[in-house]
Amino acid sequence: MGWLDLLLTADSALRLATPLMLCAMAGMISERAGVIDIGLEGKMLAGAFTAAAAAALTGSAWAGLGAAMAVGAAMAALHGFACITHRGEQIISGVAINILASGLTVVVGIALFDQGGQSPPLGPEARFRPIVLPGVETLSGVPVLGPLWRELVSGHTLPTYLALAVVVGAWWMLGHTRFGLRLRAVGETPAAVDSAGLSVPGLRYRAVLIAGLLCGVAGAFLSTAHGAGFVREMSAGKGYIALAALVFGKWRPWPVLFACLLFGFLEAGAARLEGEVLPVIGRVPTQVILVLPYLATVLLLAGFFGRAVPPRALGTPYSKER
Amino acid sequence: MTRLPAWADYGLIPVLNLGLAFAVAALVIAALGEDPAAALEVLVAGAFVYEGALGYTLFYTASFIFTGLAVAVAFQARLFNIGAEGQAMLGGLGAAGLCLAFDAVLPALLMIPLAIAGAAAAGAAWGAVPGWLQARRGSHIVITTIMFNFLASGLVVGLLSGPLMRPGQSNAETRALAESARIAQWHEIAPLLGLEAGRSPLNLSILLAVAACIGVWWLIWRTRWGYALRCLGLAAPAAEYAGIPVARITVQAMAVSGALAGLMAVNTVLGAQGKLLINFTAGFGFTGIAVALMGRGHPFGVALAALLFGALYQGGAEFDFEFATITREMVLLVQGLIVLFTGALSQMLVPLVARALGRA
Structure with missing residues (x-):
């Protein structure tokens, strides 16, 4: 693999990592506040459908993005209603959201467009187009930096840049703001937050809603930036890979970002190596590469390398009275 | 409260x-x-009234009993087994793998029990590993079982598009299993008893499903092991203090759970399709979660809930023909x-x- 090949793989890795980054950050914010979110997949799928549907009906990618975020937040509110207000099992609620999203997207899709659950293909104005960053022309003559800037940094769609900004924002918010401190506290010892006079449900609702908004963006990326319309089950397990990245990154922003990029790179590499014959290994078994993220997560979680410690109050509903 | x-x-x-x-x-x-x-x-007509409809409904019911029991057994110990889907896939690999190896030489009387044991053993192994990882290494069972679903899916796709693929074919499926590995279907047996039955994939596995219900009930409420399992579910620290080997029970509970999920393959692979197909689990492992919840984790509740879901699946298929929008x-x-x-x-x-x- 030459230098340019590597660059192109990295470029496609960044694209494939975009929904992972958004969902993993969503999961991180929710879980650092103590609410397990295995409904990332469902919220992203619902977001993808809504974005495509709204973009198809209005002709605007921005309307799609807004609608996707609204639906992501609505599903998150349902999750919150079940497991914050009614102290239901967070895992079951997440499973319910995933199944609901699977069913609803197809049912509503058929009712709206009558195309077997797909949305109509979106034209260029109803999608987020690649953004060419300034400087591509000027740098084109420079040996290493030119191709790097042109192929890897420039030419992504808005949600990809947004995802990178979200990572920085999440890091800042969690580690350097009062709100972030409170979110982390509510995920470790909610009783302390409660006795400080803050509302545990209020903080957890906010965390869960932020997660919903981010999953909506991830969905919009899938159907209006990466793809050109909604296809059934188009989230294809990415929400679960994001969950794996979240655990792999030990619930911390930079390691989670690294995990997302790594998993994106594995996926890009698997697609690139499909059917190729390498000198030592022979024909590359793409299945093996594709399951590496899951395997790595299992091994990490089991403490075979490193140690991933979840927030202490994760998964425990908070009851005021004793 | x-x-x-x-x-x-x-x-x-x-x-x-x-x-x-x-x-x-x-x-x-x-x-x-x-x-x-x-x-x-x-929905009701499609599930019960049309010719062969009841057969389909009961066929799905059998599958849902297996996956529902799988989730329910683990849940008695407060273990969320989200991995019934993957365990069922492994069950399919176990059953089909043994059949592919031996169906030419073994008679049905040996082949079928062997295949059933293979399905249960493979499913049990795929459940026990996450159980062990939780008990001994402290990994969270939910995350591990989710990951194991994807690993199972990768394994099935890899094997079906490689070593297990039907020779000379490009479809990702095995060759048809020999007659000696097939479980008799109801519409083949009914005429022997002088009954009429429309064509459906309903097969004798449903008897295994009913036996599994009774077996699980007995195991959980009539044995010392079941007592330990329920103790663990109600109060893990108390169970530990009372001398119950928590780690061992956890692994065993997940093994039993996985074995039950694996048995779903007996119904679908040996009873209905007669070969291993990609996606033969069709999300039924996840439906098992709904079945177990609906049945309140009790085997008889699970059986009722499985019937409800069987009827929903079969009756819901009629929507495609009867309505424009749903x-x-x-x-x-x-x-x-x-x-x-x-x-x-x-x-x-x-x-x-x-x-x-x-x-x-």
């Missing part, structure tokens, strides 16, 4: 929650411009609503009901 009498807790509340789920589904159907009552009629995916929506109301929101109605009964 509000306490309700047992009849309300086990009878009324689940029925009310189920009613809520159906009510929301009816609202969705009405919003799509179809008549909910007509949809229900089609399709079988409606069933997925109902399933999601049932998980939501009978699982995550199961306590929502308790205070209301308690007040109505004058017990608040």
Whole structure:
């Protein structure tokens, strides 16, 4: 693999990592506040459908993005209603959201467009187009930096840049703001937050809603930036890979970002190596590469390398009275 | 904590929650411009009335009993087994692998029990590993079982598009299994008993499913092991203090759970399809979560819930033919609503009901 090949793989890795980054950050914010979110997949799928549907009906990618975020937040509110207000099992609620999203997207899709659950293909104005960053022309003559800037940094769609900004924002918010401190506290010892006079449900609702908004963006990326319309089950397990990245990154922003990029790179590499014959290994078994993220997560979680410690109050509903 | 009498807790509340789920589904159907009552009629006719319909319904019921029991057994120990899907896939690999190796030489009397054991053993192994990882290495069972679903899926795809693929074919499936590895179907047996039966994939595995229900009931409520399992579920520290080997029970519970999920393959692979196909599990492992919740984790409840879901699956398929705007995916929506109301929101109605009964 030459230098340019590597660059192109990295470029496609960044694209494939975009929904992972958004969902993993969503999961991180929710879980650092103590609410397990295995409904990332469902919220992203619902977001993808809504974005495509709204973009198809209005002709605007921005309307799609807004609608996707609204639906992501609505599903998150349902999750919150079940497991914050009614102290239901967070895992079951997440499973319910995933199944609901699977069913609803197809049912509503058929009712709206009558195309077997797909949305109509979106034209260029109803999608987020690649953004060419300034400087591509000027740098084109420079040996290493030119191709790097042109192929890897420039030419992504808005949600990809947004995802990178979200990572920085999440890091800042969690580690350097009062709100972030409170979110982390509510995920470790909610009783302390409660006795400080803050509302545990209020903080957890906010965390869960932020997660919903981010999953909506991830969905919009899938159907209006990466793809050109909604296809059934188009989230294809990415929400679960994001969950794996979240655990792999030990619930911390930079390691989670690294995990997302790594998993994106594995996926890009698997697609690139499909059917190729390498000198030592022979024909590359793409299945093996594709399951590496899951395997790595299992091994990490089991403490075979490193140690991933979840927030202490994760998964425990908070009851005021004793 | 509000306490309700047992009849309300086990009878009324689940029925009310189920009613809520159906009510929301009816609202969705009405919003799509179809008549909910007509949809229900089609559903019931499609599940029970049309020729062969009941056979299909009971065929699905058998699958859901296996995956529902799998989730229910683990849940008795407060272990969330989200991995029934992957364990069922492994069950398919175990059964089909043994059949591919031996179906030419072994008679049915040996081949079928061997294949059933293979399905259970492979599923058990795929369940026991996450159990062990939780018990000994402290990994969270939910995350591990989710990951194991994907690993299983990768394994099945890899094997079916490679070593196990039917020679000379490009479809990712095995060759057809020999007659000696097939479990007899009801429409083949019924005429021997002088009965009429429409064509359906219903096969003798349903007897295995019923036996599994009784077996699980006996195991959980009539054995020392079951007592330890329930103790662990109710209060893990107390169980530990009482000398119950928590780690061992955890691994064993997940093994039993995985074995039950693996047995689903007996119904689908040996009983219906006669070969291993990609995606033969069709999400039934996840449906098992809904079945277990609906059945309140009790084997007889699971059997009833499995029948309900079997009817939903089979009857829902008729939507495709009868309506323009609603399709079988409606069933997925109902399933999601049932998980939501009978699982995550199961306590929502308790205070209301308690007040109505004058017990608040």
